[in-house]
Amino acid sequence: MEDSLLIKYLLEETSPDEVTAVEAWIxxxxxxxxxxxxxRWVWIKSKDLVQADNMDENAAWERFQVFREANQKKPQPIAQQRFLTSAWARVAAAIVLLGAITAIVLSFLPHSGKALYSNVALVADQETVKELLLDGTLLTLNKNAKLSYSQKWLGDNRLVKLEEGEAYFEVEKNPKKPFVIAVDELEVRVLGTSFNIKKTDxxxxxxxxxxxxxxKTGTDKLLLQKNEKAVINNDNGTIEKSVSTDQLFKYYVSKEFVAKNLKLTKLVEALNAAYDSEVEVLSARAKEMSIxxxxxxxxxxxxxxxxxxxxxxxxxxxxxxxxIE
Structure with missing residues (x-):
């Protein structure tokens, strides 16, 4: 169905046969x-522009034709290239103007606003990556992490799918749209907070x-507050809740390892994860040390x-x- 006929239909200038054809197509x-x-939404929004602006209607119609052909990438019948009605040309011009304004606005948004209508894939290879999401949430991906997100304009939530690796979220508050992270069958739901998620096999x-x-996983769900953590078994979905006693989990965000009277073995474990190294605390004496x-x-x-x-x-x-001994 040609856009020109849809505009004519919205302006109620179609013949009975054209009305039947448009409605059957819809x-x-x-x-x-x-x-x-x-x-139709674009047409409604364009009314304000139509009323507020005195445009060169013939030139506007020509711009509309060029814009439409560039996007559809197919020739238009000569009969549709004529100037049809004054009102129609003004609507067409408004649509072109609104489209141009929208494109400019989207270009300044994170990921060009793609999350409003599609999924955006984010990947970190051998370096950590910081990303600002469309809603203002700050995301830090640890190396070898992969996820996708969408924040559909008319959606009920802001959805992230963590496929592998580890990510730290600083979520922008929005009570009307919860922030939801899906990790296989696991669901993490927040309104505005900071937390870390790490997925292994x-x-x-x-x-x-x-x-x-x-x-939440299956029928089980629980609330975690500051300095609490949950470990979920990926095979059976069981959840184990405990207290998080250190800040080592966010080393890739803060760029430092903070140890306060921490077991040496725990610090070494974090170093091995960060550097892909094989450091081992071997002696019994060293295993008992804190730092x-x-x-x-x-x-x-x-x-x-x-x-x-x-x-x-x-x-x-x-x-x-x-x-280490």
């Missing part, structure tokens, strides 16, 4: 109906930094040297492994 396919509804871990988060320090997310060698000097341990290389 009812023939849900996609046709959706296209018509969107087209065996488990998914949710840690709340600020605010309150609802975690208070702040290490920058920089060189692993430099951080191990700080640990050595702080605790008086030895650090040695054995094959691919680094041994």
């Amino acid at each position: 009812e023939a396919d849900p996609k046709h109906k959706k296209h018509f509804q969107e087209f 065996e488990r998914t871990t949710v840690i709340v930094d600020e605010g309150v988060v609802q975690v 208070t320090t702040t290490l920058s997310y920089g060189s692993l060698r430099d951080n191990l040297e700080i640990i050595r000097q702080t605790l008086g341990v030895t650090v040695s290389q054995k094959g691919d492994n680094i041994i």
Whole structure:
């Protein structure tokens, strides 16, 4: 169905046969109906522009034809290239103007506003990635993480699908549109808060930094508050809730490892996750040690040297492994 005939239909300038043809086309396919509804919305919005602006109608109609042909990428019948009515040309000009304004506005939005009507894929390879989402939510993807999100204009929520890896969310509050993260069968729902989600093959871990988060899997659901975490078994969906005793989970966000009277083994575990390293605390004495320090997310060698000097341990290389004793 040509847009020119839809405009004529909206202006009530169609013949009885054309009315029948348009209405039959609309009812023939849900996609046709959706296209018509969107087209009608643009037409309604264009009325204000029509009333507010004195346009060169013939020039406006020519611009409309060029705009339509560029988007449809197919030739238009000569009969449809004529100037039909004064009112029609003004509507066409308004649609072109509204479309241009919309395109300009969208170009300044995160990801060009694509999340309003489609899914946006975000991927981090070997470096962490920070992304501002369409609603103002700040997202930090840890390396090797992958997700997609959409925030449909007429949708009921703001949806994120975490496919793999780890991400830290600083969610913008919007009571009318909850922020929902789906991880396979797991659902995390928030209004405005900061939290971390990490997915591995065996488990998914949710840690709340600020605010309150609802975690749901199957028929089980619970609320997590600040400094609480939930570990979900990916095989059976069971949830285990506990207290989060440190801030190591957000090292890739803050770019530092903060240890306050922390077990050395716990700090080493975080270093291994961050650097893909094989550091092992071998001696019984070293395993019992605790440490208070702040290490920058920089060189692993430099951080191990700080640990050595702080605790008086030895650090040695054995094959691919680094041994602390």
